[in-house]
Amino acid sequence: MKRHLDIHKDDTVQVMLGKDRGKRGVVLRTVPATGKIVVKGLNMAKRHQRALTQKGATKVMQGGIVDFEAPLNYSNVMLVCNKCDKPTRIRKTTLPTGQQAIVCVKCGEIYERVKEKV
């Protein structure tokens, strides 16, 4: 099931639930198919990695514990408005000029994206 996520890459989000509650970070990637979001530096988890010695490989990967960002549930994070600096939801609106825009539900200001997917 594919669902629309109103959070995109490079947005700042705040975690509302879980061990990282209250922390903020920048979205690295979203996984709309599963409703998951990967946020830089948040929800860190450890993965055990075995040492790799591939035949013909020039580089030997070291084994050990690797830190990585585990995906968060979309429902556990909220977008942070870049105008009022509060966790919020956004809604779509049409400007008097006819242009589509997204606005912050809290302050009503237009939410500006670094990169808007058209």
Ligand SMILES: [Zn+2]
């Ligand atoms: Zn706002």
